[in-house]
Amino acid sequence: MNPLRTINFILLFWCFVTLAPSVFAQQTGSAEQEVPPELAALGADSYAAKGEAIQALVASGHPRTRTWLTALLDGKLQRLEDSGRFVIVTENRGRDWTVIDAVDDAPLGEVSRRNIDRITINNALRNQLRSAMAILDLDAPSERERLASADRLLGEVDANLAEPLAARLEAEESPAVREKLAQALAIHRLQSGDSEAISDAIDTLSGSLNPAVRAALNGVAAGEGDAAEAAQQALASIEQKLKLNRAAETLYFGLSLGSVLVLAAIGLAITFGVMGVINMAHGELIMLGAYTTWMMQQLLPGQPGLALILSIPAGFLVAVFAGIIIERSVIRFLKGRPLETLLATFGVSLILQQLVRTLISPLNRTVVTPEWMSGSLVINEALSLTLNRLYVLGFALVVFAGIMLVMRKTRLGLEVRAVTQNRAMARSMGIRATRVDIMTFALGSGVAGLAGVALSQLTNVGPNLGQSYIIDSFMVVVFGGVGNLWGTLVAGMSLGVINQVIEPWAGAVLAKIIVLVFIILFIQKRPRGLFPQKGRAAEG
Amino acid sequence: MKKWQVSSRWLATSLVAMGMSFPALAQEDDPIKVGILHSLSGTMAISESTLKDTMLMLIEQQNAQGGLLGRQLEPVVVDPASDWPLFAEKARQLLEQDKVDVIFGNWTSVSRKSVLPVVEELNGLLFYPVQYEGEESSENVFYTGAAPNQQAIPAVDYLMNNVGVERWVLAGTDYVYPRTTNKILEAYLKDHGVAQEDIMINYTPFGHSDWQNIVSEIKRFGSAGKKTAVVSTINGDANVPFYRELGNQGIDAADIPVIAFSVGEQELSGIDTAPLVGHLAAWNYFMSVDTDANYDFIDNWIEYTGDENAVTNDPMEAHYIGFNLWKEAVKKAGTTDVDAVKDAIIGVSVPNLSGGYAAMMPNHHITKPVLIGEIQDNGQFSVVWETPSTVAGDAWSDYLPGSRDLISDWRKPLECGNYNVVEKSCGGGEAQVASQ
Numbered sequence: 001m002n003p004l005r006t007i008n009f010i011l012l013f014w015c016f017v018t019l020a021p022s023v024f025a026q027q028t029g030s031a032e033q034e035v036p037p038e039l040a041a042l043g044a045d046s047y048a049a050k051g052e053a054i055q056a057l058v059a060s061g062h063p064r065t066r067t068w069l070t071a072l073l074d075g076k077l078q079r080l081e082d083s084g085r086f087v088i089v090t091e092n093r094g095r096d097w098t099v100i101d102a103v104d105d106a107p108l109g110e111v112s113r114r115n116i117d118r119i120t121i122n123n124a125l126r127n128q129l130r131s132a133m134a135i136l137d138l139d140a141p142s143e144r145e146r147l148a149s150a151d152r153l154l155g156e157v158d159a160n161l162a163e164p165l166a167a168r169l170e171a172e173e174s175p176a177v178r179e180k181l182a183q184a185l186a187i188h189r190l191q192s193g194d195s196e197a198i199s200d201a202i203d204t205l206s207g208s209l210n211p212a213v214r215a216a217l218n219g220v221a222a223g224e225g226d227a228a229e230a231a232q233q234a235l236a237s238i239e240q241k242l243k244l245n246r247a248a249e250t251l252y253f254g255l256s257l258g259s260v261l262v263l264a265a266i267g268l269a270i271t272f273g274v275m276g277v278i279n280m281a282h283g284e285l286i287m288l289g290a291y292t293t294w295m296m297q298q299l300l301p302g303q304p305g306l307a308l309i310l311s312i313p314a315g316f317l318v319a320v321f322a323g324i325i326i327e328r329s330v331i332r333f334l335k336g337r338p339l340e341t342l343l344a345t346f347g348v349s350l351i352l353q354q355l356v357r358t359l360i361s362p363l364n365r366t367v368v369t370p371e372w373m374s375g376s377l378v379i380n381e382a383l384s385l386t387l388n389r390l391y392v393l394g395f396a397l398v399v400f401a402g403i404m405l406v407m408r409k410t411r412l413g414l415e416v417r418a419v420t421q422n423r424a425m426a427r428s429m430g431i432r433a434t435r436v437d438i439m440t441f442a443l444g445s446g447v448a449g450l451a452g453v454a455l456s457q458l459t460n461v462g463p464n465l466g467q468s469y470i471i472d473s474f475m476v477v478v479f480g481g482v483g484n485l486w487g488t489l490v491a492g493m494s495l496g497v498i499n500q501v502i503e504p505w506a507g508a509v510l511a512k513i514i515v516l517v518f519i520i521l522f523i524q525k526r527p528r529g530l531f532p533q534k535g536r537a538a539e540g
Numbered sequence: 541m542k543k544w545q546v547s548s549r550w551l552a553t554s555l556v557a558m559g560m561s562f563p564a565l566a567q568e569d570d571p572i573k574v575g576i577l578h579s580l581s582g583t584m585a586i587s588e589s590t591l592k593d594t595m596l597m598l599i600e601q602q603n604a605q606g607g608l609l610g611r612q613l614e615p616v617v618v619d620p621a622s623d624w625p626l627f628a629e630k631a632r633q634l635l636e637q638d639k640v641d642v643i644f645g646n647w648t649s650v651s652r653k654s655v656l657p658v659v660e661e662l663n664g665l666l667f668y669p670v671q672y673e674g675e676e677s678s679e680n681v682f683y684t685g686a687a688p689n690q691q692a693i694p695a696v697d698y699l700m701n702n703v704g705v706e707r708w709v710l711a712g713t714d715y716v717y718p719r720t721t722n723k724i725l726e727a728y729l730k731d732h733g734v735a736q737e738d739i740m741i742n743y744t745p746f747g748h749s750d751w752q753n754i755v756s757e758i759k760r761f762g763s764a765g766k767k768t769a770v771v772s773t774i775n776g777d778a779n780v781p782f783y784r785e786l787g788n789q790g791i792d793a794a795d796i797p798v799i800a801f802s803v804g805e806q807e808l809s810g811i812d813t814a815p816l817v818g819h820l821a822a823w824n825y826f827m828s829v830d831t832d833a834n835y836d837f838i839d840n841w842i843e844y845t846g847d848e849n850a851v852t853n854d855p856m857e858a859h860y861i862g863f864n865l866w867k868e869a870v871k872k873a874g875t876t877d878v879d880a881v882k883d884a885i886i887g888v889s890v891p892n893l894s895g896g897y898a899a900m901m902p903n904h905h906i907t908k909p910v911l912i913g914e915i916q917d918n919g920q921f922s923v924v925w926e927t928p929s930t931v932a933g934d935a936w937s938d939y940l941p942g943s944r945d946l947i948s949d950w951r952k953p954l955e956c957g958n959y960n961v962v963e964k965s966c967g968g969g970e971a972q973v974a975s976q
Contacts, residue, residue, distance in 0.1 A: 047924075074917065075916050075917070075922060092918055093849075093918065094848060095839075114832075114835050117830070118922060120922050120923070120924060122914060122924040122925075123703065123793055123794050123797055123818050123914065123924075124703070126793070126794050126818055127794045130794065211763035214763060214765075215763065215764070215765035218764070218765050219765065249756060250753070253752040253753050253756070256752065257750050257752070260750070354581060357581060357585060362580070362581070362585035362586055362589045363586050363589075363590075363806070363809075364586060364777055364780065366809065366811065366812070368812060369784070369812065374787065374788060374815070375788060375790070376788055376789060376790060384789070384790070386752070386785070386788040386789060387788070388784075388788060389752070389788075458749065458781060458784075459749040459780070459781050460749075460777040460780045460781070462586060462777060463585070464583050464747070464777075468747050468749065499750075500752070500753055503753045503754075504753060504757060507742065507743060507744075508742075508743070508744040508745060508748060508750075508753075508754065509714050509743055509744065509745050512745060
């Protein structure tokens with residue numbers, strides 16, 4: 001066989017292989033789809049008709065019920081415009097979407113989104129679908145799924161569902177699921193009108209912090225008679241528990257806000273507090289850290305968690321690098337001229353912002369929150385701690401401990417303290433003050449970068465990120481006492497808690513103002529902050 | 541020094557000469573100048589820079605079709621840098637120095653209020669593309685975004701009648717648009733029998749990022765047994781941490797839906813929308829609207845930006861409509877002269893992107909359909925409800941005491957933006973109060 005023919009043959013074969021599926025797809029595409037009536041009904045126009053269709057589908061017990069309901073809930077159940085064929089969309093990014101047949105899962109290739117109509121649902125249908133799926137899931141093998149569906153059914157049990165649910169309760173082994181099922185049935189019994197059943201139900205429900213339970217009890221308590229009284233008592237004891245939870249929650253909110261303040265301020269506590277440099281570009285160093293996180297996530301698509309962890313050293317290094325450039329090119333020429341330093345670094349901050357706007361985009365960037373950081377840690381039904389903030393709180397404490405270690409236990413820390421206390425003396429002892437300046441500024445900047453990595457999980461990553469934190473950072477450092485790292489920690493945490501305690505009754509705007517006024521008054525009284533520098537260093 | 545004087549004198553003479561020959565030339569082959577007044581830096585750049593690109597795309601397309609009145613369109617882009625007084629300066633520069641025929645611009649109400657006296661003084665034309673609080677009607681401004689009756693009121697109607705909401709949280713950013721809108725909504729809700737204790741109003745500063753307390757308060761407010769909804773006029777990027785907190789604290793749209801007036805596709809492109817599915821937004825356009833005109837617009841936009849994932853949003857459609865309205869009015873008038881265009885544009889109607897028509901009303905607002913969309917996991921909205929026909933924008937709200945009696949009609953005999961139908965006079969004292 002001559003080579004040319006071989007190539008021809010290979011090409012021909014390749015053509016066949018690549019074209020064949022699309023030919024087949026074409027064929028299945030033209031074949032009539034036999035739509036079961038239960039599925040066809042879902043394609044109705046009105047939401048009311050769709051609601052009935054969902055009920056009918058669940059009642060029919062069709063083997064694909066679950067697949068269709070899930071697809072409908074996710075908005076993936078759609079119809080081809082020309083043939084009316086029901087399909088499930090498996091990939092809906094871009095202009096052409098990948099679809100499979102809804103009846104037999106046959107792959108149908110890619111279809112332009114123009115030629116495809118979504119079967120829309122609204123919140124009411126979504127509720128109905130979730131309840132329908134919760135009922136299907138009551139027999140699921142995993143305990144977690146059963147628990148979730150029992151939880152879902154609180155307050156949604158009707159006469160039809162009561163019996164199968166009671167049967168399920170008999171068969172159920174997990175105590176947590178049993179408790180939930182019992183509560184769901186008890187809520188149903190509250191409406192029964194039989195006084196014995198009601199008082200029995202109230203016994204079951206008292207002590208539960210679930211909002212659905214409270215709503216049901218509220219309904220009974222509004223009435224009259226023994227049942228109402230019992231319900232009121234149950235509610236009062238629930239209210240007591242809720243108050244405690246609320247206080248714990250506010251404390252957590254405060255500490256979480258405080259940890260953000262501490263993170264943003266701790267770098268500044270080094271550059272401003274220890275070195276005395278007023279660095280208005282501190283916020284932009286935070287921003288660089290946040291953008292580094294975004295960049296890492298772009299480099300490692302699909303692995304947001306790994307990217308986030310790698311961003312911690314990367315964000316630190318990027319900010320260190322930027323800090324060194326700022327120190328070498330601007331700050332060192334303005335030693336001992338605070339006003340000029342302030343203006344020059346403010347200029348630097350504007351330059352950095354516009355640089356990001358021009359080079360990357362004026363639009364905010366999406367930083368993905370990894371799976372293990374979203375959602376919340378449920379303590380009980382009235383108190384759950386949001387995970388992303390819990391991680392940031394922990395991270396802030398680790399960073400703080402790390403800096404204390406560097407300042408207290410390393411040679412660098414010793415030299416920094418020596419230079420800040422008496423520059424001339426330190427130099428005459430052989431410490432290279434210029435080098436220490438660079439190192440200190442770089443450390444402060446690097447910590448700002450770390451703050452940026454953490455903040456990317458809480459707030460917007462955009463060119464303005466830094467601006468929103470610079471004022472707060474200075475506030476914390478000044479309040480805590482310039483030059484004192486412990487002061488920064490205590491100040492940040494207490495400002496956070498104060499803010500969150502005031503906020504519920506004063507509103508977010510007023511709370512901020514009150515905190516500011518409080519700090520101004522405090523500084524009037526104690527100009528050196530919470531923990532003033534003592535001894536000779538304070539004079540300098 | 542000497543040299544400079546000579547050259548400057550030469551410059552002055554030639555400028556005068558050019559100025560004198562300008563009107564004659566302008567009609568013939570000078571390009572028509574289109575001013576674009578959107579922030580390209582500062583905090584609003586995030587929203588406004590997209591609108592600048594939209595205008596550039598529309599102008600490019602028009603030029604490819606041979607321009608307007610046989611003349612090419614020339615965009616004049618300035619950057620007011622999210623600085624409200626600078627907006628007024630830049631508007632003056634556009635009208636006095638660049639002599640633009642029309643301006644498309646502004647986003648925030650405060651920037652519009654700053655530009656308003658300038659366009660009125662210099663008799664310019666301004667097309668304003670963003671939904672706003674109403675209570676304003678200027679002879680020189682055309683409002684192509686929604687007035688409250690084209691967004692807020694229908695949205696509340698939907699929640700009240702279709703979802704059965706009985707308790708309301710009105711949450712907003714602390715500035716003029718949310719405060720006025722919430723005032724209107726509060727009056728409207730009370731008119732419809734909602735008790736004071738079933739309304740919770742909350743304001744937060746611009747760019748607020750710590751939503752823990754507010755979200756947990758909303759959660760508590762909503763667990764009283766009555767169906768609760770949040771009406772959000774939270775502006776700009778404060779929405780991202782707000783929605784993230786909602787998701788983390790497990791507030792589900794099926795329990796407490798949040799309906800937003802300032803969250804569009806572009807804001808959602810900054811967050812993972814999976815936990816937000818089912819939360820609502822009210823707009824007059826969604827990127828997911830299923831019409832060929834819309835798909836063409838999206839394809840053009842993707843091609844123009846070169847970004848496969850570029851999104852379109854409501855203010856972009858408003859500019860699309862505004863540009864076409866202006867274009868048709870210029871064709872109708874046969875000139876770009878401001879007074880002629882102002883008269884010609886009333887009654888002109890052009891297709892919008894959702895399959896209907898947008899007509900310019902005598903009060904300088906346009907007709908728009910109102911769409912309610914639910915957030916999907918791909919960052920798009922799916923339309924769950926829309927008004928049966930388009931709604932005409934109402935400059936003066938019927939639910940506020942000061943503005944109830946005012947109408948706006950810029951056609952010939954009346955020519956008044958705040959005519960008081962009770963006192964039968966133009967520009968009563970009350971109107972002034974209401975517009976503050």
